[in-house]
Amino acid sequence: MRSGAFNISSQDADELLTRSSLILGLKTFSQERWTNFVLVYAPLLKYWIRQKGVPASASDDILQDSLQSICSSIENFQRDSIKGKFRGWLRTIVERRIADYFRIKPIEIPTSPQQLGSIPTPQQKSPETLEEEQKVIEEIRARAMELVRRSTTEKTWQMFWLSTVEQLPTAEIARQFDVSSAAVRVAKQRVLHRLRILMLEDLDQATDPPTSDGV
Amino acid sequence: MAESNLCPEPELLARWNSGSLPEELFESLCNHLEQCTSCQFRLEQLEDRSSITCVPLTRISAAHMERARQSIDADAPMVQVVSNWLTVLQNKRDSQFEPVLSLPCNLRQYVVESLLGYGGMGEVYKAHHKNLKRPVALKVMRSTRQNDPIAQAHFLREIETAGQLDHPNLVRAYDAWEQDGFVFLAQELLDGDSIRSLAKEGKFTCCSEVLNSLLAVCHGIKQLHHRGFIHRDIHPANIMKLRDGAIKLIDYGLAVPSDSDWIESTQAGTIGYMAPEQSLLGAAIDQRCDIYSLGCVLRFLLSHLPTTCDAKELDLREQLRSLSLLMTQPRPEDRPFAITDVIQQVENMQTSNHVAGEAVRKSILTRTIVSGVALLTLGVITWYLVLVNSMPDPISVQRNVADESSSATPISLDLKMVDIPVGKYTMGGIPEDSQNRLNELPQRSIDIKKPFRISAHEITIAQFQQFVTATGYKSDAEKSGEGGWLPNRRSSYGKRDPQFIWSSPGYTVNDNFPVTMVSYSDAVAFCNWLSQHDGKNYRLPTEIEWEFCCRAGEEGSHSFPLSQKDEYVWWFKSVGDQLSPRPVGTLKPNAWGLYDMQGNVREWCLDWYSETAYQQDANLFPEGPPAGEMRAVRGGCYMDLEAFARSSHRGYLTPTTIVGNQGFRVVEVLP
Numbered sequence: 001m002r003s004g005a006f007n008i009s010s011q012d013a014d015e016l017l018t019r020s021s022l023i024l025g026l027k028t029f030s031q032e033r034w035t036n037f038v039l040v041y042a043p044l045l046k047y048w049i050r051q052k053g054v055p056a057s058a059s060d061d062i063l064q065d066s067l068q069s070i071c072s073s074i075e076n077f078q079r080d081s082i083k084g085k086f087r088g089w090l091r092t093i094v095e096r097r098i099a100d101y102f103r104i105k106p107i108e109i110p111t112s113p114q115q116l117g118s119i120p121t122p123q124q125k126s127p128e129t130l131e132e133e134q135k136v137i138e139e140i141r142a143r144a145m146e147l148v149r150r151s152t153t154e155k156t157w158q159m160f161w162l163s164t165v166e167q168l169p170t171a172e173i174a175r176q177f178d179v180s181s182a183a184v185r186v187a188k189q190r191v192l193h194r195l196r197i198l199m200l201e202d203l204d205q206a207t208d209p210p211t212s213d214g215v
Numbered sequence: 216m217a218e219s220n221l222c223p224e225p226e227l228l229a230r231w232n233s234g235s236l237p238e239e240l241f242e243s244l245c246n247h248l249e250q251c252t253s254c255q256f257r258l259e260q261l262e263d264r265s266s267i268t269c270v271p272l273t274r275i276s277a278a279h280m281e282r283a284r285q286s287i288d289a290d291a292p293m294v295q296v297v298s299n300w301l302t303v304l305q306n307k308r309d310s311q312f313e314p315v316l317s318l319p320c321n322l323r324q325y326v327v328e329s330l331l332g333y334g335g336m337g338e339v340y341k342a343h344h345k346n347l348k349r350p351v352a353l354k355v356m357r358s359t360r361q362n363d364p365i366a367q368a369h370f371l372r373e374i375e376t377a378g379q380l381d382h383p384n385l386v387r388a389y390d391a392w393e394q395d396g397f398v399f400l401a402q403e404l405l406d407g408d409s410i411r412s413l414a415k416e417g418k419f420t421c422c423s424e425v426l427n428s429l430l431a432v433c434h435g436i437k438q439l440h441h442r443g444f445i446h447r448d449i450h451p452a453n454i455m456k457l458r459d460g461a462i463k464l465i466d467y468g469l470a471v472p473s474d475s476d477w478i479e480s481t482q483a484g485t486i487g488y489m490a491p492e493q494s495l496l497g498a499a500i501d502q503r504c505d506i507y508s509l510g511c512v513l514r515f516l517l518s519h520l521p522t523t524c525d526a527k528e529l530d531l532r533e534q535l536r537s538l539s540l541l542m543t544q545p546r547p548e549d550r551p552f553a554i555t556d557v558i559q560q561v562e563n564m565q566t567s568n569h570v571a572g573e574a575v576r577k578s579i580l581t582r583t584i585v586s587g588v589a590l591l592t593l594g595v596i597t598w599y600l601v602l603v604n605s606m607p608d609p610i611s612v613q614r615n616v617a618d619e620s621s622s623a624t625p626i627s628l629d630l631k632m633v634d635i636p637v638g639k640y641t642m643g644g645i646p647e648d649s650q651n652r653l654n655e656l657p658q659r660s661i662d663i664k665k666p667f668r669i670s671a672h673e674i675t676i677a678q679f680q681q682f683v684t685a686t687g688y689k690s691d692a693e694k695s696g697e698g699g700w701l702p703n704r705r706s707s708y709g710k711r712d713p714q715f716i717w718s719s720p721g722y723t724v725n726d727n728f729p730v731t732m733v734s735y736s737d738a739v740a741f742c743n744w745l746s747q748h749d750g751k752n753y754r755l756p757t758e759i760e761w762e763f764c765c766r767a768g769e770e771g772s773h774s775f776p777l778s779q780k781d782e783y784v785w786w787f788k789s790v791g792d793q794l795s796p797r798p799v800g801t802l803k804p805n806a807w808g809l810y811d812m813q814g815n816v817r818e819w820c821l822d823w824y825s826e827t828a829y830q831q832d833a834n835l836f837p838e839g840p841p842a843g844e845m846r847a848v849r850g851g852c853y854m855d856l857e858a859f860a861r862s863s864h865r866g867y868l869t870p871t872t873i874v875g876n877q878g879f880r881v882v883e884v885l886p
Binding site: 035071074137138139143147151154181185188190 | 231232234238241245248249254255256258259263265269271272273274275276279280282283284286287290293294296297298299300301302304649650652653
């Protein structure tokens with residue numbers, strides 16, 4: 001292109017720049033976001049570990065190993081994230097750590113590593129499993145909401161809660177709080193926005209993502 | 216109306232509504248929606264799309280929330296264990312730094328002498344050319360980042376851009392090559408300091424210095440633009456002033472060819488200096504975004520000039536200020552079209568004010584012995600090194616308490632001014648206050664190093680009347696013919712009427728009422744007139760000054776005993792059925808003899824408003840951020856609820872908005 005030795009093709013450059021525009025808008029992951037992540041998602045990680053038949057004595061270790069893996073790559077994930085893939089990505093990490101555990105201790109457990117490699121897709125899950133999983137997902141949503149509530153003013157939170165959970169009409173809430181309807185919607189979006197940040201876009205994911213993509 | 220410029224495009228509003236707006240735009244749009252009645256109306260025409268997102272949330276009950284609360288608390292020990300992992304990892308990454316070169320060494324035709332500095336992305340070495348003996352700054356892309364294509368692209372772009380430029384006001388690139396998997400760039404070694412540090416150290420003392428620097432940068436930008444580039448990241452840290460007085464624009468890490476398709480899709484720049492269109496994904500940008508950023512630089516420099524009473528200097532400052540306003544118009548089409556237009560204006564100013572062209576006072580640079588190019592931006596991280604400690608001299612601070620007997624000295628206009636001593640205080644919402652908003656946090660320590668004076672009262676209608684009588688001034692509400700907004704019980708904006716102006720705000724007033732229905736520029740115009748009238752230097756208080764005065768030494772959430780609130784504050788409850796301000800000074804003053812700080816009418820402050828202002832070092836931005844959309848507003852008013860009467864409460868308003876519950880008070884800057 002312009003200066004001899006350091007050419008990059010314009011196609012490469014376009015790709016790079018598209019990516020960089022995503023990255024430049026992001027802040028680095030703060031310690032606060034990390035601890036919030038742990039507080040929100042711990043029940044789901046524990047559930048996955050439980051589900052794989054890991055003995056209770058080892059589950060804390062695996063949780064810790066999983067958290068370490070997540071910690072060292074969550075910034076990269078966030079940078080390259082594709083909306084809706086977060087839970088699938090987490091699950092892959094947890095399952096790898098579970099597999100590590102069974103590889104190291106093959107004698108102690110009755111299940112073969114091959115069996116563990118076959119992960120049920122959503123279609124194959126039994127109704128009981130689905131129901132249990134749903135409960136856990138509700139738990140992490142409630143946790144995320146609780147964390148947001150703790151750092152939101154009472155009024156904003158109430159407007160959000162009445163609108164979203166109790167599904168009162170916006171106009172009615174506006175009347176109760178003596179504000180405009182627009183103010184109610186702004187309050188609601190503020191809370192939803194923080195929930196999205198806390199759940200790394202996982203919030204809008206109505207159904208489960210396909211599990212382990214075998215990366 | 217100028218503020219409508221700031222209203223979001225329909226597409227942006229739709230994205231907000233569907234919850235897909237990027238983090239950096241979200242907060243400012245929410246703030247705008249809370250303020251702008253026409254956008255509120257627009258919003259009401261849009262279907263509330265968030266209900267779809269919320270479907271899963273409807274299953275969450277109060278019982279779920281209670282369980283979540285308990286289980287979160289139960290997980291506290293685990294979180295304690297893992298909480299510092301991320302920090303440990305990040306630190307470990309930093310400590311594993313190993314320089315690319317072991318020194319001293321020879322690299323091609325260069326003798327590399329020392330490491331000037333490094334950042335997350337690269338290193339800068341001091342070297343000199345073996346034969347030419349020319350000193351250079353050698354930038355190296357760090358090995359651990361070699362596989363980071365973004366950083367590499369930035370670096371390569373910088374090299375490409377630098378290679379095509381040759382101008383005394385642009386940093387020169389000599390050579391670039393790839394070796395052993397590293398990319399090297401040899402650049403002119405600059406011996407000087409950024410104008411940001413220089414301004415902060417008070418090394419710009421008058422307008423002519425500002426003019427000269429501005430003109431030099433303009434010439435550099437002119438070549439950049441003529442060669443078909445847009446810099447996109449002009450800010451005071453990217454402009455170096457060398458020891459011989461030369462000005463250099465550096466760092467082309469974000470520069471792009473102006474004919475490129477890239478421009479439309481990339482978002483980059485420095486917050487506070489970035490043109491509005493740069494922060495909108497998908498918005499087309501052109502050379503006028505550099506003009507915007509340069510306008511912000513100009514404003515930054517002006518804000519760091521010492522106060523003066525010299526009429527000629529004041530006049531020149533006013534001209535430069537007008538120019539900076541023109542350059543930073545929100546809409547590109549309202550700014551000068553080309554940098555040559557700016558050059559023309561600056562040169563005209565120089566001629567008409569007989570400012571010496573290249574007169575650079577070398578003495579102002581004596582304290583900087585900086586060497587180094589010192590800037591290497593790769594990707595997100597900008598870092599530069601200053602080898603000399605350029606910290607300001609420590610200033611000894613004494614803690615004084617305002618003395619009631621000596622402090623209140625009446626001056627002209629019956630304007631009662633109160634002496635405010637130097638001192639330290641903690642600014643921001645106290646941690647235990649549940650009414651804190653995020654914009655009041657975190658708390659930060661403030662050191663008021665210079666005494667000043669503040670008016671004991673909000674400026675009254677009688678005082679504003681004297682200004683209008685003396686000057687024939689027409690307020691913004693009168694000029695537009697649209698009047699201001701009068702709040703009512705239903706809405707903080709209420710209704711607008713051409714009749715609502717400062718002298719007839721829509722409620723019964725007399726001379727001693729605080730003046731309202733004034734825009735930010737009306738308030739500034741009053742201060743400027745008052746300065747001329749008294750031969751002193753008046754302006755609006757900064758947020759830092761305002762809160763210091765409001766607290767009057769009181770560290771809690773309020774400066775008065777809460778049980779006696781109605782004796783101190785005109786607020787929602789104390790005004791009863793008569794929803795309007797009251798004559799100034801009818802309630803008790805705070806400990807420093809200042810009246811109506813927390814109530815009666817809200818007050819304009821000097822600063823641009825930033826939601827995250829308190830995350831910045833207060834020393835860097837004593838007058839608030841260098842740019843913004845809203846002006847800070849402090850104190851509550853006659854119709855505000857509890858939360859507004861707290862000392863730390865922060866409000867904001869677009870500078871052109873005119874409302875009946877907002878006025879101002881003035882600060883006198885002491886020489």
